[in-house]
Amino acid sequence: MATVALRSPAGKWIMVSTILASAMAFIDATALNVVLPSLQKSLNASGADLFWILNAYLLMLASLILIGGAMGDKLGRKKVFMMGILIFICGSAACGLAGNVLLLVVFRILQGIGGALMIPGSLSLISSSINAKERGKAIGTWSAFTTVVTMGGPILGGALADAGLWRYIFFINVPIGIAALLMLTWKVKEIKDEDNTKGLDFPGAITIALGLALITFGFLRIPTVGLYHIQAYGSLAAGVLFLIVFIIIEIKSNNPMMPLKLFASSTFSGANLLTFFLYAGLGAGMLFLSLNLVQVQGYSQLQSGLTFLPFTVLMITVARYAGSLADKLGPRLFLIGGPAIAGAGLLILSFIKQTNGPSDYWTTFFPGVLVLGLGMSFTVAPLTAAVMGAVSDHFSGTASGINNAMTRISGVFANAIFGALAVLFFSGALQHEIKTISINPKDKQEIIQQASNLGNAKPPTSITGTNKQIIEKAYHTSFIKAYANIMRISAALGFFGALMALIFIRNSTVIKDNKP
DSSP, X not given: OOOBOTTSHHHHHHHHHHHHHXXXXXXXXXXXXXXXXXXXXXXXXXXXXXHHHHHHHHHHHHHHHHHHHXXXXXXXXXXXXXXXXXXXHXXXXXXXXXXXXXXXXXXXXXXXXXXXXXXXXXXXXHHHHBOHHHHHHHHHHHHHHHHHHHHHHHHHHHHHHXXXXXXXXXXXXXXXXXXXXXXXXXXXXXOOOTTOOOOOOHHHXXXXXXXXXXXXXXXXXXXXXXXXXXXXXXXXXXXHHHHHXXXXXXXXXXXXSSOGGGGGSHHHHHHHHHHHHHHHHHHHHHHHHHHHHHHTSOOOHHHHHHTTHHHHHHIIIIIHHHHHHHHHHOSHHHHHHHHHHHHHHHHHHHTOOOOOXXXXXXXXXXXXXXXXXXXXXXXXXXXXXXXHHTXXXXXXXXXXXXXXXXXXXXXXXXXXXXXXXXXXXXXXXXXXHHTTSOOOHHHHHHHHHGGGGGGGOOOOTTOOHHHHHHHHHHHHHHHHHHHHHHXXXXXXXXXXXXXXXXXXXXXHHHHHHTOO
């Protein structure tokens, strides 16, 4: 299979088109976190609705991304990549036009289907097109640019939300996607494995989709019906059963969507475990940080987005060099230190109480965001290079799909589990805060029921005057306590990711497999 130089015209077009397309998906995720308060008000959405809006996309992405990678390897990486981009921009336009929560959730599912075909195609095209000596640098460049754009998402989202234009978070994908499609059509050659004659693993795709959907549904129902309701424990048990069936199918299948032999590489296994834990912590941490800034700390949505600017600057200045250094020194040291530093950043952020708003940013949120950004800057490019370097070119699409699936699956679980935990933490803290207030039992019950709305909780209309102010303060205090617990669990996941690197990742494996 012919490869091209990174600096050649063909190499540059591959990089630009893959970065543009990937940026659509990543910017959509981070920008959406910031506009959630505006979206919640505009569509009259509950806290549970918000998690479904997030998870509808992540769920389809996690469920189908493995088969998206396999389809690229078999049918043509460019063809499947372009198909994914087209579906994604159609779904994005529909999301922007959605008039209620149900329609938005349905169209987010369509976005997820497009993303599942699109996201693995970007890294697969790079790995199979750029020559082996420059592959680490190419992946580092892709990681740096896509992460910068991703972290620019909150700034863009905040500006649009403050202007009452949150729907443009979805509409902006349309011109970006069209530009990527034009570049791919005219400037990038098709690449596929001519000797790949195996079919696609539809039983595997169906079982993992059902398993993840049921587990997500079960966790999302816990705050409403309790753990011991059939909707909660029944869904969780059925979901676990489907995941077990998925593993059995993959063991017996002649053409598995997740070839288990890839996990014989300790580096590949360790990198994917690291990805799961780190991105679960990062996703939950950034979501609750965004909600805290806007709903409790008094930041505008643009100011909330700007708090992530140090993260973006670090990704611009550090991430690409980390990828190049990982090529020379191996990724192990970066993948131990990076997640540990990121975990420390999340831990620092967990200790922040009520502040005086943006004027206190430099002494409150800035240090934690800086440390978190530094940790992720050391991690992103070496992690991607380790995953792609641990397998042969033949499995590049599948390996990219597996690693991206780990990121999305961790996001699904983090949103579902942390969403349920946040409501439970919030309710427990709220009950403690209001137990001494003289109000009738009916009003107290209404106050507690508002816990499902988290930082957007509002006192019942029957409560006025001093009691209303006390309840509003109790809501803020309770959210901050819930936020602190969530951030500490997120930090622990970052530390656990570093432990996975320490145990499993070896430099020699990647260096050996990367030799042309």
